[in-house]
Amino acid sequence: MTAAELEAFLRKEMPQLFRGSVTIEQADGRSCRVREGYHDGMLRPGDTISGPTLMALSDLAMYVVLLSAIGPVALAVTTSLTINFLSKAPAGHDLIAEARLLKLGKRLAVGEIVVRSAAGAEPVAHATCTYSIPPKRN
Amino acid sequence: MTAAELEAFLRKEMPQLFRGSVTIEQADGRSCRVREGYHDGMLRPGDTISGPTLMALSDLAMYVVLLSAIGPVALAVTTSLTINFLSKAPAGHDLIAEARLLKLGKRLAVGEIVVRSAAGAEPVAHATCTYSIPPKRN
């Protein structure tokens, strides 16, 4: 699927998660880049981007790179995620998540995600994520 | 802080995160129980509760048990979280997260969170979470 096809599919399939201004800038079956436009709902006390915002975006980027590899398998689900928060992402700036597949098996996929703020080059969060791929129904 | 005081503090400090119908049922400095009322925005394809919903609730429950131990330190921040999704949480039912502190140091706290659906007893997710405690300013 092209990045545009994937974006259209996700906006239709999962409006609750593909919220706000999430756009897929690139996705090629090995890696992807997803941008989430800033909005005040992302903040936590201290006026930095909240952990849940970064976790949700990491999980979404993993889903995007996985589907760009295996096609529109909407029922692929997260089995686990580990995230390290590295630096504060400041209010007012978009978030950019880059995900790449570390392993793509028949039943499990593992990926790595780095999230940056559009405000600077250093990563604000790093995550690894495992997805379960449901068996095909013919 | 009592559960009620904590709830009032959090509703005021972090309206973006203490959303919807989140209530603190119990919090005593060692463990806590937090309930999030069901709403359709929690869903993902397949009509089960989304990973981000469970991640956000786990992180919030950790924050609640931590503040119940150290007081209203709003700027305590998540440094890392690992979550395993164990079973599907069905649409239509509240979520209940129970968190307990595994370690409370001067600068780092580590906790464990189990999330269940009000629909059944088995855990839908299990997480461990580390928070950084900022130094006191006198």
Add this chain to the structure above:
Amino acid sequence: MTAAELEAFLRKEMPQLFRGSVTIEQADGRSCRVREGYHDGMLRPGDTISGPTLMALSDLAMYVVLLSAIGPVALAVTTSLTINFLSKAPAGHDLIAEARLLKLGKRLAVGEIVVRSAAGAEPVAHATCTYSIPPKRN
């Protein structure tokens, strides 16, 4: 399998891992308790038990509780492990790991492990671990 049968099976199948004085004190398909006798090879600078010692014991305890549930499936393998080191385990004392299954599926099992020093009650490490269960060959 009883704890004694499991211990005999593991000593035979995996002499490299079931080393030293590892004994299975309890294992019942839901939880287990494994003790590793202290030896100086466990140490790191600072005279505390090394991370790798605690990681290996956590992984072993998960393997033990899993096999106590599904039988002598030697080829079950770890897919992931997350460990938090909570306090220093002092030199000179045995380690005791307690593992319990959080989820037992057909292909994946998830468990939680707490490791303590025989010297005190507080946990020195907490881990979650996922194992892959190979398909049966008839």
Add this chain to the structure above:
Amino acid sequence: MTAAELEAFLRKEMPQLFRGSVTIEQADGRSCRVREGYHDGMLRPGDTISGPTLMALSDLAMYVVLLSAIGPVALAVTTSLTINFLSKAPAGHDLIAEARLLKLGKRLAVGEIVVRSAAGAEPVAHATCTYSIPPKRN
């Protein structure tokens, strides 16, 4: 510290961990590469490299890259590690771990480690690891 100085320091400080034929091929304060020579003690049932071998090497590589950045601080300790096992590492071949620092703070460092078998290019394991840096004593 150069790779050679670091290797000499570690062989002296931690003989239990810097075992066998571990060599530091490169270490520059940002990344490092560590090789562990194959030996039969690495194996588990199925004749593949055991999880504990890969976990210990990942932790060691993180320690090496950290000390290459901050100097011979032997008492830096692991606070957490998450590892995903991606493919089987075959018997008979050395292991090569490459670590890089994701974040270097005053008290915490976070790194990422990829382990490969000398037999092939694909990663056998991927880990993220957090170390605590003790305060300086003057």
